[in-house]
Amino acid sequence: xxxxxxxxxxxxxxxxxxxxxxxxxxxxxxxxxxxxxxxxxxxxxxxxxxxxxxxxxxxxxxxxxxxxxxxxxxxxxxxxxxxxxxxxxxxxxxxxxxxxxxxxxxxxxxxxxxxxxxxxxxxxxxxxxxxxxxxxxxxxxxxxxxxxxxxxxxxxxxxxxxx
Amino acid sequence: xxxxxxxxxxxxxxxxxxxxxxxxxxxxxxxxxxxxxxxxxxxxxxxxxxxxxxxxxxxxxxxxxxxxxxxxxxxxxxxxxxxxxxxxxxxxxxxxxxxxxxxxxxx
Numbered sequence: 001x002x003x004x005x006x007x008x009x010x011x012x013x014x015x016x017x018x019x020x021x022x023x024x025x026x027x028x029x030x031x032x033x034x035x036x037x038x039x040x041x042x043x044x045x046x047x048x049x050x051x052x053x054x055x056x057x058x059x060x061x062x063x064x065x066x067x068x069x070x071x072x073x074x075x076x077x078x079x080x081x082x083x084x085x086x087x088x089x090x091x092x093x094x095x096x097x098x099x100x101x102x103x104x105x106x107x108x109x110x111x112x113x114x115x116x117x118x119x120x121x122x123x124x125x126x127x128x129x130x131x132x133x134x135x136x137x138x139x140x141x142x143x144x145x146x147x148x149x150x151x152x153x154x155x156x157x158x159x160x161x162x163x
Numbered sequence: 164x165x166x167x168x169x170x171x172x173x174x175x176x177x178x179x180x181x182x183x184x185x186x187x188x189x190x191x192x193x194x195x196x197x198x199x200x201x202x203x204x205x206x207x208x209x210x211x212x213x214x215x216x217x218x219x220x221x222x223x224x225x226x227x228x229x230x231x232x233x234x235x236x237x238x239x240x241x242x243x244x245x246x247x248x249x250x251x252x253x254x255x256x257x258x259x260x261x262x263x264x265x266x267x268x269x270x
Contacts, residue, residue, distance in 0.1 A: 118181050118240040122236075122239075123238070125230050
């Protein structure tokens with residue numbers, strides 16, 4: 001099957017790039033998309049711009065947790081925790097989960113406030129291939145913070161036959 | 164259109180306690196990127212929105228995209244402020260809507 005063949009290539013490429021990136025410092029990748037070596041797709045950049053409205057995006061405060069490797073991309077557990085006192089004066093307004101290589105860049109966007117008590121959200125997501133996942137938090141002071149994580153996907157979602 | 168829902172909220176909490184809430188709903192979350200056996204695209208059919216209300220006040224809202232797995236699961240936190248009702252509402256494509264509510268007692 002051509003689809004399967006293509007996928008294997010994509011996965012291997014993703015793995016090699018991922019390995020190279022680990023050596024090169026993962027943190028720089030999204031902060032300096034032009035200087036990257038790995039072309040972060042335009043759609044992801046557009047999605048980020050839509051969230052931040054060109055405001056600076058800083059690394060930190062956000063902790064993105066997901067497995068380093070999954071067998072199957074159909075349901076991958078993911079948790080985003082943002083450091084914040086969650087008071088009326090200083091809280092997280094929104095958390096966005098974005099991906100790099102699925103057909104669409106957005107995964108989940110949540111709105112919360114001081115009543116959340118704790119700025120943590122967890123869900124299960126689909127991944128089309130090995131890629132980088134990104135979480136962006138919007139703070140009440142208007143600043144934006146992010147974290148990224150790489151995940152190796154052995155078998156993609158979107159590949160199975162419809163039930 | 165009767166989706167099964169499963170929510171987890173503590174029955175009792177101390178005032179001001181940060182409680183964990185988990186919400187699960189049965190739904191295929193058809194992405195719109197798949198094809199059927201005859202090569203025709205299968206139209207998108209997903210849940211697009213999830214809202215949690217605490218005694219009528221919105222405390223959490225989520226916008227879901229096709230990359231959310233089938234049977235969407237969302238876990239989050241809220242501060243237990245007062246006894247009352249916590250409501251969950253899901254809305255989606257093709258007029259999908261589902262709701263669930265639980266009561267919480269504050270000690």
